Amino acid sequence: MTSIDDVARECGVSTATVSRALRGLPRVSEDTRARVLEAAVRLGYTPSPHAVGLASGGRTRTVAVVVPFVTRWYFSTILLGAERELRRRDHDLALYNLGGDPEARDRVLGTELLTKRVDAIVIVGIEPTATEQRRLARPGRTVVTVGLRVPHWPSVSIDDVEVAEKAMAHLVALGHRRIAYVGGLKDEGLDFTTPRLRLRGYRQALAAAGLPHDPTLEVDGGFTSDGGIESGHALLSRPDRPTAVFAASDEMAIGVLHAAKERGVRVPEDLSVIGIDDHEMSRFMGLTTLRQPVVQQGQIAARQALHLLSSEPDDEHVPEHVTVSTELIVRETTAPPSS
Amino acid sequence: MTSIDDVARECGVSTATVSRALRGLPRVSEDTRARVLEAAVRLGYTPSPHAVGLASGGRTRTVAVVVPFVTRWYFSTILLGAERELRRRDHDLALYNLGGDPEARDRVLGTELLTKRVDAIVIVGIEPTATEQRRLARPGRTVVTVGLRVPHWPSVSIDDVEVAEKAMAHLVALGHRRIAYVGGLKDEGLDFTTPRLRLRGYRQALAAAGLPHDPTLEVDGGFTSDGGIESGHALLSRPDRPTAVFAASDEMAIGVLHAAKERGVRVPEDLSVIGIDDHEMSRFMGLTTLRQPVVQQGQIAARQALHLLSSEPDDEHVPEHVTVSTELIVRETTAPPSS
DNA sequence: CTGAAAGCGCTTACAG
């Protein structure tokens, strides 16, 4: 590997001068700068990130993004937005996928590891425990969350209670009175606030509409399509089955649609289904849903992290909670109840 | 940040001893090691990766994974497999998403940048040009490809010609004689070998079955669902429309199904459709497809990269091309032609 | 505008 010394020798100048010339710093003659640049390119020189990091105060120029499940549409799309923004500002994105594994979680969030290998951490869709928060929040540590809020950290998310209320409002306006909720109640070893908030929105909407609350109509779909199928079957096999299902994610809603098809329950004639996300597959299923801007949330989170990194450590940074808005997309899976 | 000096001072030993104790090296008394360990934990000490990297020969313990489109199922699933394996061996995964942007491609593959920031590079689904190959292949550089082969680098992939032949064989065995191909012919500014090979498999299968080759039956679906919809409409609006469509990916196949539905073309009665991948959504669509093991391919690629890194530079490493096998999954979108 | 020198936080022979 060619080092800064090689370039310096080649040009007959000191390493200090090479360093300045290459970084576009002032106090280098144009002539010298040109020669250095030329030699650097010719020799194929790139600074060693380790040396740069060590010499200039430890910045790694990499931001960790921690997600629970990379392959799910929401998370990979957040990644897309964050990566693009980070790359633009010449930072690397280090991917940490927890995969529902408590051990992985512990290794990532429960140690100091993360805090030295990266400059900042973006946590997506996982609620750190109090202990984890304390560990991550060391002074100078930059943490941003996506999809949920933690008091002292900046965040970006939708309003989970409101989005659920909007979905319910659509169903209620259509005339439905017996509406089931498919969400995620168990936490798979991770902690999510999202399911809790959406469930709350569901219940509040029920109350607001003067509809009775039947706890047996709240089922766990684990935020997966498979979970949606199971939930769908459980709900549709009941004698007093609901006329509509509100699923807290499109993936679960798609599962419910599948279960309905398997049982010969017609949608939307016999059953209305609504989801949340506007997953890329939703329009193929004709699914009515609440769209949320996901790429944008990833981008905003990256920007927040980068902003904190560039600001002075003792700037009084009021944590900024950004709430992006959702939009009802009516397609073919919702209609007035037939009975 | 607490440094190795703090720990050394705390224990009244030298930094060399702390270094040895913490890394489990021999020639440290058990008593000393215990004291050092305790102090390190108590002080919350973690080695600075920059210092470690600089002092011990530049290893960054991070592997770059370069993908063209993070959000597509195939790529995010490769990521899942690779991340898990890398994490297990205490490496970071740095994500590089090209996003169909030629500029991004140039920045990533066309410079030395990548080669110093990471120890190894895993390139997924993109064929580097000759120039890029030369630049990436500097001595000591470890590059592994997924989904395609490059002569001097290890790789893991399915047999793209064979998988296409298998899909076609299924259709031919069902009695279809007029079969269209929906693939990706234009390259979106990136280079993919996959579409080319699958197209070749399609043509070879046609020849093997003694079927005529009609070039107008080969259309470009761009490997997206939207492309699949367009292709579907184009194909189904013809007076001499095909009785079956072989799509080179499930995402495109799903698009074709959607187009058929929009036009009132019944599947499989009026049209058979087969894809490749076994995308997580495919079973909800009842799509017949050729399943490929994707998580496993990501894992193998990571393992190959790590293996090369740990072996001696002048080991004569014959590049190992791993081919994983595919499996026909028959569901409800394929049947004998009705006419 | 340019260079000599110290320092970033570790690891690694080399002595002892």
Next chain:
DNA sequence: CTGAAAGCGCTTACAG
């Protein structure tokens, strides 16, 4: 078993 010292490849005051 342990320590003093050099060195990894840069950046950064400080002189000049």
